[in-house]
Amino acid sequence: MSFDGRLLAGVSVLTAVVEGGSFVRAAEALGITASGVSRAIARLEARVGVRLLDRTTRSVSLSEEGRRFYERVKLSLAAIEEAAVHASGATNVVRGRLRARVAILVTTGVLAGRLGEFLARYPELSVEIITQDRTGDLVADGIDVAISFGDQAAPSLVSRKLLNARILTVASPAYLKRHGRPAHPNDLKNHSCIHFRDPATGQAFDWEFHKGRKILKVETPSRLTLSDGNALLTECIAGTGIAQVTENAVREFIERRQLVELFHEWNGETFPLYAFYPSRQHAPAKVRAFIDFMLEIAR
Numbered sequence: 001m002s003f004d005g006r007l008l009a010g011v012s013v014l015t016a017v018v019e020g021g022s023f024v025r026a027a028e029a030l031g032i033t034a035s036g037v038s039r040a041i042a043r044l045e046a047r048v049g050v051r052l053l054d055r056t057t058r059s060v061s062l063s064e065e066g067r068r069f070y071e072r073v074k075l076s077l078a079a080i081e082e083a084a085v086h087a088s089g090a091t092n093v094v095r096g097r098l099r100a101r102v103a104i105l106v107t108t109g110v111l112a113g114r115l116g117e118f119l120a121r122y123p124e125l126s127v128e129i130i131t132q133d134r135t136g137d138l139v140a141d142g143i144d145v146a147i148s149f150g151d152q153a154a155p156s157l158v159s160r161k162l163l164n165a166r167i168l169t170v171a172s173p174a175y176l177k178r179h180g181r182p183a184h185p186n187d188l189k190n191h192s193c194i195h196f197r198d199p200a201t202g203q204a205f206d207w208e209f210h211k212g213r214k215i216l217k218v219e220t221p222s223r224l225t226l227s228d229g230n231a232l233l234t235e236c237i238a239g240t241g242i243a244q245v246t247e248n249a250v251r252e253f254i255e256r257r258q259l260v261e262l263f264h265e266w267n268g269e270t271f272p273l274y275a276f277y278p279s280r281q282h283a284p285a286k287v288r289a290f291i292d293f294m295l296e297i298a299r
Contacts, residue, residue: 010044011073013037014052018070019099019142022060067140074139075278094289095124101138101146105229106273107131109249110298118293125286133199133229139278145287146276147294149246150198157276158283160291162298164270165246169209170259174239182242185209185218185266192241193220197227207244210268246271248298273298 016026017037027034045052052066062070102111107129119127135146138157146157149165169185175192182188188207197204204225209216224240226232229249236243237258253259261267275291277283283291 006043007047010040010047011077013040014044014066014070015074015077015142017041017053017060018062062140071137071140074142078278078284093124094122094285096284096286097126097128098145098286098290099128099130099143100290101130101132101134101136101141101143101148103133103148103229103273104131105149105233105246105249106147106298108230108233109246109252110294114297118290121293122286122289125289127290133227135276138276144277144284145290147273148276149271149273157278160275162273162275162291162294163248165248165273165298166267167208167244167269167271168247168250168267169207169242169244169262170236170250170254171242171262172237172239172259173257175241176260178239181260182262185216185263188218188220188242191221192224193222194232194235194241194243195220195222195225196229196232196244197225199227205244208269209263209266211266212268215269216266246273 013026013030016029017023020026020029023034023037023041027037030037041053048069050065050069051063052069054061054063054066111129115127115129119125130143133148135148135157136143138144138146147162169188171181179191182191185207193207195204207218207220209218220242222241224235226235229245232243233245233249233253235241236245237253242262250259250261254261275294277287277291
């Protein structure tokens with residue numbers, strides 16, 4: 001297949017449709033008509049010989065062949081964009097549109113109320129935060145950077161550890177008033193605990209307690225298991241049961257006395273928080289800026 005400019009133009013239109021989620025939004029982003037977008041996609045599909053998009057009256061999504069095609073060309077488009085920025089001498093200019101996929105507990109416990117500060121620093125940048133615990137396929141989903149706990153991401157992604165978040169065991173004052181305060185982790189066997197199921201693995205987290213080099217595993221009873229970190233926090237604050245969460249997600253609630261930390265001497269367990277982004281020689285300035293901001297506030 002010989003290269004021509006129309007092929008690159010068609011790929012650019014396809015990218016706008018995928019990122020915008022519709023022909024109309026793609027047209028608005030590109031400054032053309034929706035019919036122009038439709039014709040460009042039709043020409044691209046004819047050029048590559050496969051159907052790239054599945055269309056209904058309400059939605060548009062990549063076909064199986066389209067997803068494979070898009071995954072390959074997305075990195076090339078990013079490389080072209082980065083080369084253009086480099087050639088213009090603006091490698092350090094933070095601008096454009098940043099799409100970040102962020103774990104629920106990070107969104108609620110770290111980013112909430114701080115995004116205005118980030119936007120004020122970079123007036124040429126717009127930000128879209130997709131709250132989701134799974135890292136997922138960043139390239140296919142048009143995501144620039146993901147912030148999530150654990151290191152279970154695709155090997156094609158670059159990872160950078162932001163911090164090791166301490167795991168705290170917490171309960172609401174109302175719960176402790178009704179059921180009493182456990183003095184030792186082993187006492188949890190006689191309490192109601194809220195379990196958290198990792199959305200990425202489908203497995204519920206085991207409860208561990210670290211004191212120096214000593215690790216104590218406790219089988220905690222539970223009648224409630226959740227895979228939504230925000231829901232877990234809400235139920236814990238409401239007095240439903242005792243929960244284990246990361247320190248940065250509950251620090252504010254502890255300061256407000258909505259939650260009480262239990263077992264101060266057994267809070268040595270940590271869980272890593274990572275930033276993930278597609279493998280390139282250099283991360284775009286907007287991604288570097290967001291990671292630096294996360295390093296600043298996620299302490």
